[in-house]
Amino acid sequence: MRAALLFLVFSATAVSGKSNYDLIDPLIGSVNGGNVFAGASLPYGIAKAVPDVSGANTAGFSLDGSNITGFSTQHDSGTGGNPSQGQFPLSLQPACEGGELEKCKFGSKYERAVNYRPGSVEAEPGYFGLELGSDVGVEVTTTEHAALWEFDFTNHFGKDTVSPLMLLDLTDLQDSRQNASISVDAETGRMVANGTFLPSFGVGSYQSFVCVDFKGAGVRDTGLWVNERGGTEPKELFVNRGYSLFYIQAGGFVRFHKPENNVLQARVGVSFLSSEKACHNAKTEIPDWNFNRVRAEAANAWKEKMSTVSILPGGANESIQRTFFTAIYRTMMSPQNYTGDNPLFPAEELYFDSYYCTWDSFRTTFPFLTIFDPGTLSQMITSLLNIYESVGWLPDCRMQLCKGYSQGGSNADNVIADAYVKNLTNIDWSLAYSAIRNDAENEPFDWGVEGRGGLQSWKRYGYIPVFDYDTQGFGPDYHSISRTLEYAYNDFCVATLAAGLGETADAEKYLQSSGNWHNLWKANQTSSIKGNNTGFIGFLQPRYANGTWRYQDPIECSPLDSFCSYSSNPKETFEDSIWEYVFFVPQDQARLMETVGGKEQFVRRLDFLHESGLLDISNEPSELVVYQYHYAGRPGLSAQRLHSYIPSSFNASHNGLPGNDDSGASGSFVAFAMSGLFPVAGQNVYLISPPFFESVSYTNAITGKTATIRVTNFDPEYKEVFIQSARLDTEVYTRNWIGHELFLEGKTLELTLGREESDWGTKEEDLPPSTSPDGSMEGYEAMF
Template sequence: MITGGSPSLGNFALFPYVSCPGDDLNRCVFPKKARKIHYNADSIKSTPGYFALTLSSGIASDMTTAQHTSLFRFKFPTSNNASSSPLILLDLTDLADSRQDNGSISVDATTGRMTGKARFLPSFGSGSWTGYFCADFAGADIRDNGIFVNSRASADVKKLAISRSINNYPLPGGGFIRFKSTPAEGILARVAVSLISSEQACKSAESEIPDFDFEATQKAAEDLWRQKLSPISVSTDGVDPSLITNFYSGIYRTMVNPQNYTGENPLWESDEPYFDSFYCLWDSFRSQLPFLTIVDPASITQMIRSLIDTYEHEGWLPDCRMTLCKGYTQGGSNADVVLTDAYIKGLVDGIDWDKGYEAVVKDAEVEPYDWINEGRGGLDSWKTLGYIPAQDFDYKGFGTMTRSVSRTLEYSYNDFCIAQMAKGLRGRDADVEKYEERSSNWRNLYNKDQKSFRIFDNGADTGFTGFFQGKYLNGTWATQDPLWCSNLENTNRPCSLQNTGQETFESSLWEYGFFVPGDQAALISLYGGPEAFVRRLDYLHDQNITYIGNEPAFLTVFQYHYAGRPALSALRSHMYIPSNNGLPGNDDSGAMGSFVAMSMMGLFPNPGQNVYLITTPYFPSVSITSPLTKKTATIRNINFDPTYSAIYIQSATLNGEPYTKNWIDHSFFTEGKELVLTLGRNESGWGTRVEDLPPSLSAYEGFNGTVGRGLGKRGRRWRRNKEEWVGSMGSVKFAEFVSDEM
């Protein structure tokens, strides 16, 4: 699973040798950098629960897994007249070479069992963690075993404790085992890991893969994956097989992280589930976790309980967490969005929502000492000035003093989400008003006079004026070019968590200019109305400013819905996915996979709201069975075109009745409704009226002179018994706004 930051995990690696030259143990090459060899690219095979490749040495390796235990099978060549005494090495290392001091291993002379531990760094966080292992071998008689350190090995020494060394690279060290023969069926290595102890790792290995049965273990893994993937089925008539592969691969990727570490948490005792590898919520809140809410609500429920339990014991909801360590906060306190999304979509099953609400309110009200790891920084300024200042004076907590614009925009949305949760909890009316008001703080960083020039194209004017911009404590504007940190810039400008970074995180002012997920109506008005909004959104995409391989781009693909142009969202979706061969970029623990899956499914979430934006699925039909209700929701295309020329919705029915809204809520899945879309080659008037647009905190204005009623406190009605929005909006004709053809 690819993540941002440094490589993750990859602990206690195995490395097989055909033999040692001259049958001399010390002539084998042990250090990791020196022993590396190529693999045959055409030998790679990967399916859920299985991976295989062949090394250039001729060793064929394949592997499968249970929950805590992996099973490796190595088949050694016998036709090269080499000595038939293969060797397998276990290295006290990890993928990122982050091993710290006190790595250790013990080798049993008789059985060959290896046990030990090492301490490592997290790949995107603070602190360190200790992993334990238990390795057993089967398939051939043992010739000898022992330990290696640096470039030498010994069968006479069975224990090793090793430091990191002083050269910022961990010393090579670990254990080895040699065999007397090379059986045709291969040699098996069973390796279990634990965060508690080697003894617990051994118990997991013996219970999960007791007989070293590779085929049975692989089948069990495949069966579990089939069960996980089973809620979604698609009609594939006429669909390019590569799109089908990309779709299901995307779904598969959504289910790798976060990981269930229940029973493996040494930090505190609890009866609650413990999930790890929230990697990071800034990435996953946008589509991955909403996707799992549809297809795997039981796991999401456990994740929510785990997040709340982490708050209970650590004092804060994590924004990023890996291998027992606190990860870095990239922007807002996005667990607020995750909890709200689960709450408004009706997840219960043991979740203490009062405690969850307490946790999100703490994010909004209390500044932690280390807000680089949790919560929010700059809360004094947030509450008094209504924005996070550039170069803020913040003596209460500490973090990288950058990202003032993106943090302001993200804090605004975090507060919007807290208000949504407060609406469903009795006695929180004052909180609803407070957090709705704070959710509009994004307005305070809008510089109506800010221009944008194509700084990489002889300074030509983009033609657009008015952008969010950093602001100092005294109210004067900071200066960040709107195209800095965009996809167009190639200057290696620091745009991430560096202390020399910009006022936006991993993205430009151009892109963050659209991040107002709770009040798109107000943003559209700010930019001059729907036509001006669409022109600006078109420019973002057409000029290659946005990078679809990073998460802030996701929602911008579908924000045309809010301007009454859902057809353009479909157009952008089809522009990006085929051109990127399905996966747009770094998968970020399933974030990219979920973007692909939900885009191809035709329903994209605006997380923290009970809203899915409707576009055309990439298949004749898509069916999703709710694991909670066992009811099956179906999206069916009439006039499906496998060339994807007819991707524009002409009309729709929901359960047989005409349906004109360009969005749908979560009851579509839980109640098993049927959405039928009639498609055509031209943009139509479907989903374009004000009453068809998704909910927004403010009223829609400027739509051909008609003002719609927003879902703020004057224009909303809350049905507590059903937990759903009921909004009444005015009507408008779009004859002058919607073009007849693309």
């Protein structure tokens, strides 16, 4: 015990120079397509405030050098496609030319955009600041549902007369506004607005409400503006899309006298319920207008969350540490906690939103929360079940109270199964089983936004045919290969929960159908790149309902061909190639290896995928294939591959992500990888690799128990990345995977490393579990 206490003390003091919080850099991934939210937020908070830019503005701000178009208080993080939220941005002009209202700039946000000074940007959890080219300093911090902006004119004085004009723009980042209303109080300058907007990746619309108060300067005049003109009368306005859907630029304004202490504050409350609730949120959460207090409380909220993880760096450089802790930080951007601010549910019902999308996040994001923040994850799963009870289906993608597009299977099934096998508490598992069984048995009318399509064919043929004849519902009539693979794994997850709850007949039924992936295997299919045969035979191929084959080049949708998104360039695989999807059989790796010709051929295929340029490490399906050497008894090769991607593709630079963070999906992948583990989501399996530090420890906030992954001879140059031996507490440990008991029981996994592959984790009994090749229940229980 004394030795353990000494280790914990040493571990804590080893990083005391810079705490976990101090090592977070929200600007990592803010350029080059990472699309991370770089502004101020609380963990899972609704209010996410940051200046918006005219360039890569998917998450509001980017360090791409483009101009500032406004200051908005709601965003999403790490998404692709259209920018999300950013509704009701404020816009500042230090003064209007000649002091004349007619010479103020109204109109489009892009025409009013201003530059910011390079090198002036500062970002930390709960805070963001920069300096505009007009010498006005801008800072912002947030609570759960409100933001406090400060505009400092100290450096601007002396250039011209300061009479700040603040506009509120009835728009959002993607200019999706359908209609909006605003009123301006002539005495106080309070602006209250609401509007109807469209989600960035879904159907329907949502209403958003805002309330803005000001402090620090007297009101000079107020009014409204439409397109290029503004006036002091009237004080209320309603606007829709306009004549022939022409987008009308409109909003309200307040012009101030010179700020008394050179600082003008704007307090912004937001809500999805009402303008009154938005005003209430702001007044309740920021009653004193104390910027330093709000900023300190935001910092403390992040510090509390980050306190459950600690490292002993062992010489790992600060850049590596920043990469790790920032990756963890990004896992708490979404989903956002809308509980109590949701017009669809009673106030007391748990409700999280902004699932972008479960297809991306089931693999590592939710599994990471099982070890890092299990209490919040239990709330998220209860929220998923509340959505199921309300709308009849579990969501695959959801944002701003709207149904999002399903990208493949019913992947909330995987999230629920993963939580079950890892013993999460405070979840109604009977209801959970009803929800995921509903996905497996019933087809919704619009399976493009929920559930699964083609279930008649799935049950009849054992795969999703090309051009499936579906009379029960409608959805995107493609992705037949990737949907088949995902439905198979969804069924495996349904079987897992069924077995755990004693539904034996269902468990056997869905375990059988989890082998349906094999029905798309074409044994004589070859693959070529630029006319050169790759030398590999046997690939997945699309198949018609009559059993005949259709051809899709195995390299299509890879980096060597073209990107295949949801609706642009759709193919039979979604966002990745057949070469990649061959390996997505997490439940049945033993049979997959037999199918491709054995372990050696399996390893050769993995090597070719990684070395040929076919693999896109920025996309989530590529994450598991980094580790799949484990199943062939070559865990050292997994570690070697991992170090080829970190830090080359994932690092602490501002362009330190190879693609979209996907609401923390990339962040959680990095956090796991640097901790020395990778989760096989839906199974009680973590694949073991050496951590990037001498030790990494996670303390369960519910049980108080601490799990540690430690290296006895850590090499900060990462030349020794091959595990030679392992011990679990005091016992020799030979398996190349471990279960969640590591975290539930607070164990220590100790690894000894070397420069060459060893025989550790290579024996048949040391390999991760797979379902039996004949589809029976034998060996199945080991997987959960």
